[in-house]
Amino acid sequence: MEPWQRLPLLLLYPLLLLPWSSSSTSCILDEEGDNCFCNFSAPEPQWNDIAMCLSAIEVEILGGGHDLDTFLQKGGVADPGKAADVLKALRLRRLKLREAQVPAPLVYQLLRTLTYTRIKELTLEDLVISHPPLPPQSPTDSDVGLTALKLNRVSLAGESNLLAALGSWLKPSLKTLSLTGLGLSNVPCPDLGTFKELNSLDLSDNPDIGESGLTGAFCLKELQALSNLSLRNTSLVSLAEVCHGLEATGTNVQHLDISYNELRDTPQTQCTWPPTLLSLNLSHSKLKCVPKSLPKKLLQLDLSYNLLMRQPMPTELPQVTDLILKGNPFANSITLARLQGEQASKGCAVPSRGTRSVGTPLALQVSGTAALVMLQGVRVFA
Numbered sequence: 001m002e003p004w005q006r007l008p009l010l011l012l013y014p015l016l017l018l019p020w021s022s023s024s025t026s027c028i029l030d031e032e033g034d035n036c037f038c039n040f041s042a043p044e045p046q047w048n049d050i051a052m053c054l055s056a057i058e059v060e061i062l063g064g065g066h067d068l069d070t071f072l073q074k075g076g077v078a079d080p081g082k083a084a085d086v087l088k089a090l091r092l093r094r095l096k097l098r099e100a101q102v103p104a105p106l107v108y109q110l111l112r113t114l115t116y117t118r119i120k121e122l123t124l125e126d127l128v129i130s131h132p133p134l135p136p137q138s139p140t141d142s143d144v145g146l147t148a149l150k151l152n153r154v155s156l157a158g159e160s161n162l163l164a165a166l167g168s169w170l171k172p173s174l175k176t177l178s179l180t181g182l183g184l185s186n187v188p189c190p191d192l193g194t195f196k197e198l199n200s201l202d203l204s205d206n207p208d209i210g211e212s213g214l215t216g217a218f219c220l221k222e223l224q225a226l227s228n229l230s231l232r233n234t235s236l237v238s239l240a241e242v243c244h245g246l247e248a249t250g251t252n253v254q255h256l257d258i259s260y261n262e263l264r265d266t267p268q269t270q271c272t273w274p275p276t277l278l279s280l281n282l283s284h285s286k287l288k289c290v291p292k293s294l295p296k297k298l299l300q301l302d303l304s305y306n307l308l309m310r311q312p313m314p315t316e317l318p319q320v321t322d323l324i325l326k327g328n329p330f331a332n333s334i335t336l337a338r339l340q341g342e343q344a345s346k347g348c349a350v351p352s353r354g355t356r357s358v359g360t361p362l363a364l365q366v367s368g369t370a371a372l373v374m375l376q377g378v379r380v381f382a
């Protein structure tokens with residue numbers, strides 16, 4: 001047996017079973033030896049190049065859509081416990097695995113191996129986990145000491161609940177959980193209950209959630225440490241309904257990201273936003289006016305990339321110290337001129353106290369510039 005074949009690397013990445021290539025073309029290790037990136041997109045990937053990442057703290061592996069089934073057939077299922085001391089000595093803290101088809105027994109093997117390491121963050125993205133089921137953690141397996149688990153567009157064939165399958169490997173001390181693009185239709189409360197220390201939950205890119213998936217997510221109240229909640233691109237349609245949904249859950253979140261939802265600002269019925277809420281992200285929400293049904297004590301408000309026709313007036317957002325407005329038509333004269341033509345009649349009501357504001361002169365000034373720009377354009381085509 002060659003010396004390299006005894007390396008615990010074989011256990012850490014059960015895919016390493018082919019001979020070394022003389023120089024690595026697939027992997028890049030940075031100068032400090034901290035970050036390693038492998039791109040195995042080539043038709044005949046040099047999997048063993050991954051050896052270059054042995055010393056790295058952060059490792060990212062791009063599987064190029066390959067089916068890792070071949071590694072199972074080569075019988076790479078050794079007992080990682082035999083190399084426990086060496087695995088513990090690895091500097092690996094963050095591992096990201098992207099774009100591959102991974103058989104469930106290999107995922108199981110990876111999880112078992114990671115229990116011996118000091119890894120803190122695991123990201124799985126664009127993976128298809130084939131050959132279900134994912135074998136459950138056995139009583140002799142320890143937990144993986146992750147503080148962050150991020151799953152983005154991962155599907156587990158034949159089994160609907162990926163989080164339940166992976167969750168049993170995790171310690172209750174998990175702090176950050178991302179479950180994005182998983183096709184969820186609600187907040188997966190039964191699987192979240194054990195993570196009492198969770199402070200960041202990202203459920204973005206699950207368009208089936210909507211307000212109905214939020215209402216009834218009573219576990220949000222039990223997650224006392226939950227400070228950041230992201231619901232980007234989850235088919236939310238009404239700010240008032242989001243407020244009602246959160247009120248019903250009794251959550252104490254501080255940062256709420258509901259960007260990438262087409263939000264209507266329906267008149268606010270009796271509803272109180274979580275009193276702890278400090279920042280709200282309404283970016284990319286197709287808002288034409290500054291919403292009125294906003295939390296009262298916001299410090300930060302992101303209204304970037306909406307359809308606002310004028311700069312909000314200080315009276316509209318008295319508490320907000322950090323207001324983000326980039327990417328709105330009022331800041332871009334050409335778009336503004338076009339939109340003003342389309343919606344001349346549907347303007348937002350200007351609060352009566354704001355009569356002496358700078359809003360009107362600014363708008364006039366901007367549309368004046370727009371007219372000039374358009375005239376110039378006409379001249380070019382004439």
Ligand SMILES: *[C@@H]1O[C@H](CO)[C@@H](O)[C@H](O)[C@H]1NC(C)=O
Nearest residue numbers: 038039040041042043062064
């Ligand atoms: C990975 O390599 C392929 C070619 O094999 C290339 O097309 C692709 O852009 C690379 N991806 C990254 C993220 O480097």
Ligand SMILES: *[C@@H]1O[C@H](CO)[C@@H](O)[C@H](O)[C@H]1NC(C)=O
Nearest residue numbers: 180181182205206207233260
């Ligand atoms: C919203 O989520 C869906 C499903 O994950 C995805 O296909 C789509 O690209 C997302 N939209 C945006 C704007 O990110």
Ligand SMILES: *[C@@H]1O[C@H](CO)[C@@H](O)[C@H](O)[C@H]1NC(C)=O
Nearest residue numbers: 175176199200227228255279
């Ligand atoms: C929560 O969000 C805020 C602002 O969006 C960010 O500064 C902070 O790092 C986040 N906290 C966690 C624990 O992710």
Ligand SMILES: *[C@@H]1O[C@H](CO)[C@@H](O)[C@H](O)[C@H]1NC(C)=O
Nearest residue numbers: 232257259260281283284302
């Ligand atoms: C708000 O959300 C957008 C889009 O999701 C993101 O680009 C932006 O950084 C967020 N703003 C803040 C202040 O975190």
